[in-house]
Amino acid sequence: MPTLGKEEAKGLQEVLASGMIATGEEVERFEREMSSYLGLRGAVAIASGTAALHLSLLTIGVKEGDEVIIPSFTCSALLNAVFHCRATPRIVDIDEETMNISLATTRKALTKRTAAIIIPHMFGNPVENMNGFLSLGPPVVEDCAQSLGATSCGRMTGTWGAVAMFSFYATKVITTGHGGMVASMDEKIIEQARDLRQYDKKEDYKVRYNFCMTDLQGRMGRIQMGKLPSFLKMREERAQLYDKYIKGLKGVALPPDKGIYYRYVVKISEGKLKRVLDQLQQEGIEVQRPVFRPLHQYLGLDGFEATERVHAEALSLPLYPRLEPEKVSSIALCLSKALEDSDSND
Known part of the structure; x- marks a missing residue:
């Protein structure tokens, strides 16, 4: 259940009164505040968590013919994101005690085609052996849809992998109604995510998307981050x-x-x-x-x-x-x- 108050209502009214309801200054501020909170170099606001996960995979080069390791005990959005990239999901078992992805089964699933490992921090419970996953070699995508603000071995979830995604759906830790975020320490990843998010007014052509967040959502996200x-x-x-x-x-x-x-x-x-x-x-x-x-x-x-x-x-x-x-x-x-x-x- 979302936790909303007068601040969100007032903020949305102010954005409506400004006349700027598409992607603009509020979204940019939300991105800066999120990257500052995480201690990362950049963040890109996206229309949904699934879209953020999709773009996260694209920014690290996942393509047709690649394999992406994901745990079985998670939502089908991870499957969707992998299939959107025309890649092949490699499903692995979990650790029974933590209900998070198992390092042992992940190691066994590695092949020459493994292009990424998606690590969800399930139910806000952070994966504690992140160094073990990083040592396997393939880029790690952190799924922080349920773990904004959680720490693993003294570091925030979302700061371990090559790239991280967050979700701001109505029932998530903070909400913008729908929405998501791609965050990374790698400026090239941030640039690619920003480029792929919007298809219009580009010098070259490649498949891009309409995955933009609105300023209404951006203001709401900023207010929620304060709470x-x-x-x-x-x-x-x-x-x-x-x-x-x-x-x-x-x-x-x-x-x-x-x-x-x-x-x-x-x-x-x-x-x-x-x-x-x-x-x-x-x-x-x-x-x-x-x-x-x-x-x-x-x-x-x-x-x-x-x-x-x-x-x-x-x-x-x-x-x-x-x-x-x-x-x-x-x-x-x-x-x-x-x-x-x-x-x-x-």
Whole structure:
């Protein structure tokens, strides 16, 4: 659920009154503020997170015939971005504990055609062994759609790889409605992303896109960035409440104690997930599987044991800055009851 206030409404009204609602000064300021926050040399605002991921791959030279390694336990936007480049996705398994991409399975998937590795920091939980992935050789694209503000070994996610992408969809850490960002320390990557984002008024011809962000979105992003520290603090506080209420419940494993808690993902053991999920949804609680369907299932692939186990157990509980503490307590109580009911039905 997006966290919006009077500041966003006032800012949008000011942009509308200016008459400049396409890509202009507000977008440029948003880009500068984002790159400054990350400590990178540049950032390019894009129309969506998927488009940002697509351009990220293009800027590092991914092309037809190449392979791109991606984890199975993530959303299908990664598949789309790879296919948009006419490349071939190489799906790998995850680390069962962290639910992030596995270094071991990534290493085994490397071939002479590997052109990139996409590393999502799932649910705001940063990948901790980034140096291990960097040592493999192919360029790393960091998928920070869920991890803006998270740190890995003292460095912000998005500052490790050759290029990083961010998403500002309505339910992301900060929002511009739709929108995304490409960020990098490499100025050539930034120049390429900026060139590919807009197709008109170019001296030469090549396939380019209409992936521009509007000034309305740019102003909203700037306002949201100003609120980011408070957003992260409130997420952590609500996660700590969940820990307090849920710790000790039989058959429930808590999420890793790190990151920014974009989502609060628990694991429900002993084959009870569907019954618990259904009961909580019937009570009006917006719980869901954190990944709708693993990518290897879409492609009809076998052998992803860790992903299959996590998908069979993972449950995402509501967590957003405006979630009232009393609501956290209520959700935890409903979860406890759903588990008891599930036990009684066995």
